[in-house]
Every structure is written in structure tokens, then in C-alpha cells.
Amino acid sequence: VCSLAPPEKRLRIGRTPLLGMQSITFETELPPGARLCASDPARVLNSLLHKIEIFCSDKPNRHMLLSKEYVNYLGRELTKRLIAGKLIETAAVPVVTERVHSALLDELTLEDRINDEVRVILEAYSEEMRKTGANYQEMFRKVKSELVRKYKAVL
Amino acid sequence: VRLSRDKVNVLARAVSDVLKQMDEVEFIEDPNTIRQGTRKILEDLLNQEEKIDQSARQKIESQKRTILEGSQEWDILYRKYYNEEVKKLGV
Numbered sequence: 001v002c003s004l005a006p007p008e009k010r011l012r013i014g015r016t017p018l019l020g021m022q023s024i025t026f027e028t029e030l031p032p033g034a035r036l037c038a039s040d041p042a043r044v045l046n047s048l049l050h051k052i053e054i055f056c057s058d059k060p061n062r063h064m065l066l067s068k069e070y071v072n073y074l075g076r077e078l079t080k081r082l083i084a085g086k087l088i089e090t091a092a093v094p095v096v097t098e099r100v101h102s103a104l105l106d107e108l109t110l111e112d113r114i115n116d117e118v119r120v121i122l123e124a125y126s127e128e129m130r131k132t133g134a135n136y137q138e139m140f141r142k143v144k145s146e147l148v149r150k151y152k153a154v155l
Numbered sequence: 156v157r158l159s160r161d162k163v164n165v166l167a168r169a170v171s172d173v174l175k176q177m178d179e180v181e182f183i184e185d186p187n188t189i190r191q192g193t194r195k196i197l198e199d200l201l202n203q204e205e206k207i208d209q210s211a212r213q214k215i216e217s218q219k220r221t222i223l224e225g226s227q228e229w230d231i232l233y234r235k236y237y238n239e240e241v242k243k244l245g246v
Contacts, residue, residue, distance in 0.1 A: 065158060069241045070204055074197075078170065081196045087189050092179040103173040107166050154165045 065108045075101025111155045118143045157208070158201060167194035203244075211236035 066074070079097040082088045090096045121143055122129065122136065129139060148155060158166075171190040174180045182189060214236045215222055215229060222229045 065162075066204060067237065067241070069238060070207070073241065073244055074200055074204075077200055078193065078196050082174075082189070082193065085192060085196075087182075087184050087192045088174060089181040089183055090177075090179050095179055096174070096177065099173050099177060100170055103169045104166060107162075107169045154159070154161045 065111070068105075071105055071108060072101060075104055078104075110151075110153055114144060114147050114151070114153060114155075117147055157205060163194055163197050163201065166197055167191075170197075207237060207240040210240050 076097050079093065079100050083090065083093070088096075118140055122139055125139075128134075129136065147153075167190050170193050171186060174182070174189065175186060184192070211233050215224075215232050218232075222232065
């Protein structure tokens with residue numbers, strides 16, 4: 001849902017709770033002499049979605065498949081059970097736990113890292129995308145699937 | 156389990172590969188058995204995580220007033236209840 005509220009330089013984006021997203025307000029400055037009009041709402045919306053994507057990506061609470069607290073627990077418990085189940089033996093439990101935890105974390109944050117790379121790529125083409133009116137979300141999906149293929153990633 | 160079967164397999168492989176590279180680790184079973192064992196343990200632990208997720212959601216649903224999923228309040232409460240459940244595991 002996109003609505004343009006006065007004053008003209010203030011743009012308000014509302015995301016519906018039905019989509020599982022928060023409502024946020026994002027303000028941006030228009031270039032001097034420019035004004036918003038409803039003749040090309042798709043372009044305005046794409047530009048805003050792009051900015052929101054960057055805004056959200058800067059948030060410290062990044063999306064991950066599992067919480068960090070649980071991944072810590074997962075690493076510890078997995079190591080403990082592998083030893084208790086007599087599958088492996090080690091005298092260096094803390095070192096092994098740390099390595100197991102790192103391996104899990106690395107794999108579980110893979111999608112975040114791919115998303116970051118997509119944002120960097122799209123940022124480099126932002127001006128061109130803006131000019132051509134390319135759909136940011138569509139481009140995001142395309143570039144992401146390319147990277148997933150390139151890295152043979154399982155998300 | 157919120158993770159796909161493929162993802163759990165990838166995690167199990169990643170863990171067993173790391174263990175294989177470590178001099179500090181001695182494999183009592185063959186690598187394939189260890190990978191399969193790792194996958195089973197992960198599945199069990201991920202089922203446990205799913206219960207934590209459900210418990211946190213139920214606590215929010217049991218509030219007197221309706222809190223919409225996706226709202227800031229929902230997120231804060233979810234994180235609070237989720238972490239409370241995780242702490243019960245001794246984390």
C-alpha cells in the first residue's frame with residue numbers, strides 16, 4: 001500500500017499486517033523542482049521499495065532461519081550428543097563445539113549473505129533501474145536465483 | 156521442522172566435513188554413519204525448536220486482546236517468550 005501524504009516531500013508506506021510485515025514510515029527528499037504525481041505510481045513505488053530494502057537491511061536484527069541463541073544451543077547439544085552416542089571422540093570438546101557452531105551458523109546465514117550480495121549488485125544498477133522503471137523486487141528475485149545457482153546453495 | 160529436508164542434509168554434511176578436518180576428533184563410526192547420525196540429531200533438535208516457536212505463539216494468542224502477527228508488539232512479545240523458552244534449555 002503506497003500513499004502520498006502532504007507535504008509533498010513526505011512519502012508514507014504502509015505495509016499491511018496481513019502480509020506479516022510491520023508498518024513503517026519512510027521519508028525521502030525529492031530532487032529540487034521535482035514533485036510527486038500519480039501518473040507513474042509504479043516507478044515511485046519501485047524506487048521506494050528499493051530504499052526500504054536498504055533501510056531494512058541496515059537493521060541489526062537480521063533475518064535468520066533460527067535465532068542466534070538457538071544456534072548456540074544447537075552447536076553445543078549436537079556435539080554433546082555425537083559424543084554421547086559414541087559417534088565421535090574428542091578431548092577438546094570446547095574447540096569442537098565452536099567449530100560445529102561455526103559450521104551451522106555459516107550455513108544458516110547463507111541466505112542473508114546472498115541477499116546482501118544481491119543488494120550490492122542492484123545498488124550498482126540503481127540509476128539504470130530507476131531510469132528504465134525496472135521492478136526492484138523482480139530484479140531482486142532474478143539476481144538472487146542466479147547467485148543461488150552460482151553458489152549451488154540450498155536455502 | 157521449519158528447515159527443508161535438503162537444508163538439514165546440507166547442515167549435517169557441513170558439520171561432518173568440519174569434524175573430518177579436525178585432528179582433535181576421532182571418528183568411531185564411518186563418516187556416512189556420522190553424517191546420518193548428525194542429521195537425526197539435528198532433526199530432533201529442530202523439532203524441539205518448532206515446539207518453542209509454537210509455545211511462544213500460543214502465549215501471544217492467549218493474551219486478552221488480539222495482537223496482530225507482524226506488528227512491532229507481536230515481534231517484541233515473540234522474541235521475549237521465545238527466549239524464555241530457550242533459556243529453559245539452559246542456554
